[in-house]
Amino acid sequence: MTTMVEHLLDRLCAAEDDPNPAPATLLLAAHPDDEVIGAGARLGRLRSAVTIAHVTDGSPREGRDAQANGFASPQAYARARRAELVAALALAGIDSGNLIELGFCDQEASIRLIEISRRLAALLRELRPLALLTHAYEGGHPDHDAAAFAAHAACAMLRADSRPAPVLIEMTSYHNSPTGIETGTFLGADGHAVTTLALSEQQRARKRQMLDCFTTQRHTLQYFRCDVERFRIAPPYDFCWPPHEGVLYYEMFSWGMTGRRFCELAREAADALRLRASLQAV
Numbered sequence: 001m002t003t004m005v006e007h008l009l010d011r012l013c014a015a016e017d018d019p020n021p022a023p024a025t026l027l028l029a030a031h032p033d034d035e036v037i038g039a040g041a042r043l044g045r046l047r048s049a050v051t052i053a054h055v056t057d058g059s060p061r062e063g064r065d066a067q068a069n070g071f072a073s074p075q076a077y078a079r080a081r082r083a084e085l086v087a088a089l090a091l092a093g094i095d096s097g098n099l100i101e102l103g104f105c106d107q108e109a110s111i112r113l114i115e116i117s118r119r120l121a122a123l124l125r126e127l128r129p130l131a132l133l134t135h136a137y138e139g140g141h142p143d144h145d146a147a148a149f150a151a152h153a154a155c156a157m158l159r160a161d162s163r164p165a166p167v168l169i170e171m172t173s174y175h176n177s178p179t180g181i182e183t184g185t186f187l188g189a190d191g192h193a194v195t196t197l198a199l200s201e202q203q204r205a206r207k208r209q210m211l212d213c214f215t216t217q218r219h220t221l222q223y224f225r226c227d228v229e230r231f232r233i234a235p236p237y238d239f240c241w242p243p244h245e246g247v248l249y250y251e252m253f254s255w256g257m258t259g260r261r262f263c264e265l266a267r268e269a270a271d272a273l274r275l276r277a278s279l280q281a282v
Helices: 004-012 034-049 064-068 074-090 109-127 142-160 201-212 215-221 259-272 276-281
Strands: 025-029 050-060 099-106 131-135 167-171 174-177 180-183 195-198 228-233
Touching: 004 034, 004 131, 004 167, 004 228, 025 034, 025 109, 025 142, 034 050, 034 074, 034 131, 034 167, 034 201, 034 228, 050 064, 050 074, 050 109, 050 142, 064 074, 074 099, 074 201, 074 215, 099 109, 109 142, 109 259, 131 142, 142 167, 142 259, 259 276
Parallel strands: 025 050, 025 131, 050 099, 131 167
Antiparallel strands: 167 228, 174 180, 195 228
16 A cells, blocks of 8 residues: 555655646755756756755865866855756756755765755745655765754654644755766665666756756766656664765765765764754664
């Protein structure tokens, strides 16, 4: 028997020409381009039903990424990434009026977990989406893991206030594996049902066009596929422990974050939000 939660996931994953309306969805992405990587082919289906909130502006404060891409400042780099985003989403029929910027700096979301969680909870109260689509907790990028934490925390905050919480759905991104970076699959998918959507030639072409809009991210985006997209109902996480044993993908870079430090910050945030019991079991 299909549950109401599974039915909502089915609605989100239905074909673009499905006569049933897409569910009202808030897509929480860590950076501009993450929504296309994880759900580019879904955006045509969601279109007017989706609001996309970005945790960060995609521009690290220290400025190395900005300089490497030929920009004079992190602010100029952030504006360029925003313009790329608007151009990409226009290909899916999504207007810039459907975008919300939470305003945090790239690579700093982990140290702002409390603020992000509260901002997201306020957004959920205001928009009242049926679905919250976001990143999995898998150690690929600390901002991705921060978005996952905030999504679980915000939903727990709503439930604690006896308010309805949206169905929490995950899209794929990337994580470390024995053979290096792994994209387009979920870490630890065993035991958790995954919906795999094979994209049509038309969907693949449009997703590739959307990704091509992010010219500043060309090197990174070469690792992501355009033939399938995968989604699942978010499994329970214990944010007090790293998502997997061994080296997390982001620990291989000088981004100022480790799995151990992230878990310390998650514990502190859970305590401050009075959600420790929920986020150790969730």
